[in-house]
Each structure stands twice: as C-alpha cells, then as structure tokens.
Amino acid sequence: MPSFMEATQWVGPAVLFLLMIAVGIELTPADFRRVAATPRAVIAGTLAQIALLPLLTWAVVALLEVDARLAAGAILVAVSPGAGISNILVAAARANVALSVTLTAFASVLCVLTLPTIAALGIREVLGEAIEIDVPVGTLMGQLALSLLLPIGIGMRWRAVRPAFVARHRRRFQRVTVGTIAALMVLGMIFGDAGDLTFADAAAGMLAAGVWTALAMAMGWGLAALLGLPSDDRFTYLIEFSTRNIAVAAIVAMSGLGRVDLVLYSAAYITIAYPLAAAVSFGRRAWRRPAEEAA
16 A cells, blocks of 8 residues: 555645646736836845845754754755745735745746755855755756646636636635645645654754744745835745745755755755744734625
C-alpha cells in the first residue's frame, strides 16, 4: 500500500492545480493592469526578497546556532522564489492576488540568475565549502508554467466565458478552496515524513523556521508600509516574503548539489511556515468577512 508521501507525489500537484484554477477565477485582466500601473510594488517586493531574505536567514541561523546542514538548507529555502501556495493563501485572505501572482512569477524567473550566486556564497559561509550550484532551468520553467500560469489562465478564461455561473458559485468555490487548504495542512502535519531528522535536529529546525517565518512576515509588512502601499498589498507582501518554494530548494539540493542532507531544513520549514501562513490568512479572512457581508 503506498505511503502518504508517495500518494502526495501525484495527488498533491493535481489538487494544487485545481486550487490555482480557483485563484484564476478571482482575477481579471484589469487586476494585472492595476499592478502594472504601480510597478514599484513589484520591483521593490522582488528585489527586497532577493536581497533581504538571505541576510535574515544568516542572522537567524547564527543567532540560534543552528547545525550547519540545517543552516545551509535554510539558505536554499530563503533564496528560492515564492511558492504557488502563496497565491492561494492571498486569494483566501482577500488580499491582492494579481500582485501575489506577479511577484511569484518574477521571482521564479529571476532566481535562475540570483539563486546560484547568493546560495553559493551563503552555503560557503556556513559549510566552509566552495561550491558551484546548477539550477535546473528547464524544470523550474516547467513548474512555473504548469503549476502557476496554466491553471490561473484556465480560471481567468472560465470567469470570462461563464461570468454568471462563476458569480453564482463563487462563495462555494472559496469555501472548497479554504477547506482543501486546511485539510492538506492537517494531513501534511500528521503524515509528513521528516526524513533523517533526529528529534534535536527537528526541534532546532522548527524553532529556526518559526522565528524566520515570523520575522519574514514582519519584514514584508513593514516594507510595504514604508512604501505606502494599501492594506491588501501589505498582507500580500507578508505572505510572499514568508512562503518559499521548497520544491525548488529540494531540486537544487539533490540535483544541483547532490546533497540530500540539505533538504532536512525544508521538512522542518514546511511543518511550521505553511500552517502559520495559512492561519494568518484565515484569520484575516474571518476578520474581513463582517465588513464584506455588510457591503
């Protein structure tokens, strides 16, 4: 009988594909035109993630004296682009979905150039090893197209072709999306495999992941506030800064470096960061609901 982790290799991507279609339903071309009209939100958000998140990671792992393998894995996670689930959580929280999608796409493209350099410098600092990092560009671009652009395009097209149907069932779609995210988080925490992590490693990694996630959220919100962005954009930054694509980190660690041990931090990170981001998103959704219903 296949294990939970084996099942998620094909069930997980299929479910996330459907969830990204639900994200597309929330979008129109006008949303992206509004984002294009204020490019500083995209430019500043993208560059800040590239420059500030690795520095934040170095500070956290140094302060907490995290094991070198976990520290190197944390750097890989930090320099990876935002995860597709960030778009889903931003949509669930009623924040700026178009900005979230744009930030994720920009970061995914730019990481082909930024990830090898920044990750190599960071890993050399914590492991004392001079390494070269090969980013599997084809895999990364395929993931971007199949897990982000295609399903969102399908959702937007569906809304354009069947606006009355989508409007009538929109709240139902949203409830299913929120319920599915919650179920995936719970199942992942119950059945998730932490690999070769010892209890001490897991505890240290989870502590570092929790501290890092909270600080990344504060950094994203604070930067957006300094830029004078509205509340929806601030929350979008909060989620984008704290929710990283561990699939990219794992591919680079195993395929680009041949170091399975550098994936250990990802197991601790996903156990803490994704549920925390989901809790914050659902909390904002619940807080906004009375005002939306009154309107």
